[in-house]
Amino acid sequence: MTEASSLDDLILRARDGDDEAFRRIVDSWAPRVLAFMRSRLGSEEDALDATQEVFVRVWSALGRFRIGESFSPWLFSIAANLARSRWRSRYLDSKKTAAAAAELAVAPVADPSEEANDEMRAEELRRAVATLSPEFRRPVELYYFGGLDIRETAASLGLGEEAVKSRLFRARAKLRNALEKPQPAARS
Numbered sequence: 001m002t003e004a005s006s007l008d009d010l011i012l013r014a015r016d017g018d019d020e021a022f023r024r025i026v027d028s029w030a031p032r033v034l035a036f037m038r039s040r041l042g043s044e045e046d047a048l049d050a051t052q053e054v055f056v057r058v059w060s061a062l063g064r065f066r067i068g069e070s071f072s073p074w075l076f077s078i079a080a081n082l083a084r085s086r087w088r089s090r091y092l093d094s095k096k097t098a099a100a101a102a103e104l105a106v107a108p109v110a111d112p113s114e115e116a117n118d119e120m121r122a123e124e125l126r127r128a129v130a131t132l133s134p135e136f137r138r139p140v141e142l143y144y145f146g147g148l149d150i151r152e153t154a155a156s157l158g159l160g161e162e163a164v165k166s167r168l169f170r171a172r173a174k175l176r177n178a179l180e181k182p183q184p185a186a187r188s
Contacts, residue, residue, distance in 0.1 A: 007025070007028075007071055008067045008068065009021075010022075010024055010025050011025065011062060011065060011067065011071070012067065014059075014062055015062050015063055022059060022062075025058075026055050029071075029072075029075060030051060030055065031147070032146055032147030032148070033051045033054050033055075033075065033076075033079050033146070034047055034048065034051045035145050035146065035147055036076065036079055036080075036083075036141065036142070036145045036146035036147070037050045037051050037054070037079065037083060038145065039126065039129070039141055039144070039145030039146075040080075040083035040086075040087075040141065040145070041083060041086060041087075042122075042123070042126055046086065050079075050082055050083065050086055051079075053082060054075075054078055054079045054082055057078050057082065058075060058078060061078065070152060070155045072148050072152040072155070072156065073152065073155045073156035076142060076146050076148065076156050077156065079146070080138075080141075124179065125175075125179070128175050128178040128179055129141070129175065131178065132171055132174060132175070135167060136167055136170060136171035136174060137171070138157060139153055139157060139164050139167045139168050139171065140168065140171045140175075142156055142157070143164070143168055150164055150165060
């Protein structure tokens with residue numbers, strides 16, 4: 001049995017109410033969805049919450065999935081739509097953002113300097129990825145943060161594999177240039 005037919009079998013069983021089959025789908029795909037959500041939302045807590053919500057939506061929409069088609073583009077379109085919704089609501093609900101920032105400020109940190117450096121590098125990368133045009137940003141997010149392979153990324157974007165490879169190559173060059181720019185000196 002191929003991986004695709006095995007997944008199709010799990011989907012069919014989950015549609016019929018087999019909770020174990022759905023749990024296996026979640027266990028298999030949740031790490032990649034979580035990585036994708038981390039890249040889009042930044043906060044671990046938001047990413048975990050969004051990942052859970054993605055699979056709630058998947059459960060609700062499983063009947064509309066067409067057996068035989070690639071699962072990953074369908075799944076990641078649900079994840080991308082949710083991430084966009086979350087960003088929109090973030091900007092519309094400033095009180096919620098302020099409360100989350102206050103909560104993060106008091107969160108315990110094992111090694112504050114290490115954590116701060118990691119967070120600064122991650123934030124710098126997120127900002128650099130966010131400056132990419134959608135033509136380059138979407139393949140980067142799906143391939144690097146979503147964990148999709150080239151074929152799955154291409155299917156998700158409706159592109160050929162060579163186009164995805166080319167866009168990833170050009171995006172890496174743009175990111176490298178953005179991240180190597182000298183940073184302004186701190187004011188004394």
